[in-house]
Amino acid sequence: LAISLRELSGHLGAQVHGDPSLQVHGIGTLHDAKPGEVSFFANPRYRRQLQTTRASVVILAADALSLCPVAALVVDHPYLGFARAAALFAPPKELPVGIHGTAWVSPEAVVHESACIGPQASVSARARIGRRALVGPGCVIGEDVVIGDDTRLVARVTLCQGVRLGERGLLHPGVVIGADGFGIANDAGVWVKVPQLGSVRIDDDVEIGANTTVDRGAIEDTVVEQGVKIDNQVQIGHNVHIGAHTAIAGCVAIAGSVRIGKRCAIGGAASIAGHLEIADDVYLTAASEVAKSISRQGIYSSGMPVQENQLWRKNIARFRHLDDLARRIKRLEDHCGVTQDQD
Amino acid sequence: LAISLRELSGHLGAQVHGDPSLQVHGIGTLHDAKPGEVSFFANPRYRRQLQTTRASVVILAADALSLCPVAALVVDHPYLGFARAAALFAPPKELPVGIHGTAWVSPEAVVHESACIGPQASVSARARIGRRALVGPGCVIGEDVVIGDDTRLVARVTLCQGVRLGERGLLHPGVVIGADGFGIANDAGVWVKVPQLGSVRIDDDVEIGANTTVDRGAIEDTVVEQGVKIDNQVQIGHNVHIGAHTAIAGCVAIAGSVRIGKRCAIGGAASIAGHLEIADDVYLTAASEVAKSISRQGIYSSGMPVQENQLWRKNIARFRHLDDLARRIKRLEDHCGVTQDQD
């Protein structure tokens, strides 16, 4: 594919700075793009790379225009502009159609004729696979599962009994949806399993990263609403409810019965304790630990960035006595007659 | 299934408050149960939902009886009572029997005639599969593996060479038991692999959650004792020994050669450094980091709950100098003649 800046700017809703007839044919980073390629500038860390880029054109915001040594496409949100440009250059995936000879499909399953069931997959009784859906190699589809139109399971995804997926979903390899939640009750020192009678409902336009797990509900369903995007190795416990258009980065751990609002963004490796509610539009930075409900939108953080080991050892040793240190400050204030107003 | 409160109370060892002949036919949450359903009250967070529930009967402890607007089944441990009630209403799983046509079973493997080997599974030489055991779709069973009676591998579980599972186990999709432990020795800047010659022994009545990994021992076996319950995405390193009836929540990381006692409870996202011992009956709250052995039972915690981002930034900046702050307090005390006894 080759495309002129004029055409490309139309796709992006961008303003062209440079020759609109210039042709580009691919995508590259600021550092590695070659002439003929489009790049983008969305993170100030890469300012120096912008100034020396060999790309033919850079997608950027107006305030970076003066730094750009080549043609530019000016947009409000350069990363979004890049997403759209990349989609133009992404090779179209030609999905095969039909049931592979090595797949097993229960005679009681209903697979749309435009769907694809890949090699070594298995589809159990009463499963329903929608139009143009992809059940990739090695996937395991349990009984009574529903997969909506245009949803793709890349490979080796497991959907347990009764799980329902919406349309246009994208599930990456190793995903497990609908395994039993962790429900155990103690009976004089021995754990008794709590049957997990609910299921999982994933709405439309949800993407779920590799090796992420979403447990089935204990009684009601675990729910992931429309447009939610989940990265790799995220754990979502039973009865969790995730609001529409929330994004969850990698390695996040969400305990059972948590209710997360709409349009939240949860940083990587964050953890959220059970039975909490998090309001709409909450932003958690990476490695945050949430132990109480958050009722107001805003940015929340915890965690402790690294220091040199020797300094950290001293500081953490003091932390173990922080309550005592605080009482010593109070005693000094009393002794000195200094008031502790918090100005 | 419909059952009277009289019958249900017999199963639970409960005292009935209300009409013992009332019939119930299902389970629901306090919030969503409909008439004819049983609910339970075990967490004070849901007190308001108890007061407005439409369930026909609620399993609860005596001290909550006055809040309950409907019939009640009074027990000492409501969550345990719920577990037992839910088991009554859980649909019985009718396990198929025999080897699926798409499965591969080595002629040298021994599969009991009452066991089930699902679609696309493979069972290697000298594996032994017990009575009524389930090897679900896509499972990979290595050579010399032993699976005890009534143990179920839901789907896509991998058991590496020589792993031994006890009876009545339940392993969820994506579990990997017996991959090599992380043994590497440095030889002038290059890592040399340490062969992992041990295996894994999982005793009876163990449940293991989706995508959890348990590595094989370097020399001796990694051991998970009877009745241990493990949630999703837990990592258990080589040579770990987990005592009977310990419960481990999701995303816990346990490094190699850790020895955990009996009846411990390990909160989600906790991490435990290598070569430690943790006594019986230790309770670690979520996100705890264990860096030294714990020799006495009790509740232990670490971690830092979130604050608003701006406040956290100020506090964490101060933490970087906490040792210095402590020395400044000492200097002030010396200056003022205030003693630092810790009353």
Next chain:
Amino acid sequence: LAISLRELSGHLGAQVHGDPSLQVHGIGTLHDAKPGEVSFFANPRYRRQLQTTRASVVILAADALSLCPVAALVVDHPYLGFARAAALFAPPKELPVGIHGTAWVSPEAVVHESACIGPQASVSARARIGRRALVGPGCVIGEDVVIGDDTRLVARVTLCQGVRLGERGLLHPGVVIGADGFGIANDAGVWVKVPQLGSVRIDDDVEIGANTTVDRGAIEDTVVEQGVKIDNQVQIGHNVHIGAHTAIAGCVAIAGSVRIGKRCAIGGAASIAGHLEIADDVYLTAASEVAKSISRQGIYSSGMPVQENQLWRKNIARFRHLDDLARRIKRLEDHCGVTQDQD
């Protein structure tokens, strides 16, 4: 296999203390080795077990010789010596050759005649599988994948389209290489997917643990250089670059576009935020959180080890006001006329 201490010492480059004609035939831990077995002493925690071992010979460093009640093989690096000794006693894996009857191999794939494709595996079009390579049971090999000579995929590994593996690699069950990176751009509250156009390049002699994920690059490739060793359940985001001979312990989360140097060691459960650079020879202790680039070699740490719950609750409550405590110290110093030089 039985071998004399004389022969064994030759393999290890060790000095024999004891009878060089003594025969040994296996490996054991200090605690459990039986006569006729070799053990090793590399961790001072096990000093008492050394003093009472029943092993016939112990691999150790010179400074531990006086504690050893039996014959000894003295080396500079006992753990490395053990690695080499264990390799002698590890049973040789006899890899089968050829394509299993239940595997599916695209007619457009190229599989070397000395390679092994296991049961229930699938190999897509234009994949190339090298000499003596192993694609174990249930593996999924995408289109255009390259697997180098002598690389082994134990079982149920997924390599997505276009991934390239070097020689002598070892990938454990559940590994996913080349799933889409987490690239999303916000368009007025709705997430737009950023196509992930790069791939993954894994160089020679890399080991990757169970259920670890390595995402494909957004534009360029994600790269793991030669000799890198990665434990279980590690997440490596798109466009990450990991330098040669770096070791990464279990459950580490590495966000996108991180660049890690050579010969680093990253402790378990550490997390690294996106777009950072970490210099060569950096050592991060377990559970470290890296939020800024690290430009100098050294040991870095963060995290908070557990305390008894009650004490932790008091300390963490004070932490929430640490900035205020620091200002109160300053006020006291001003009041008392004490200078805050940092001696």
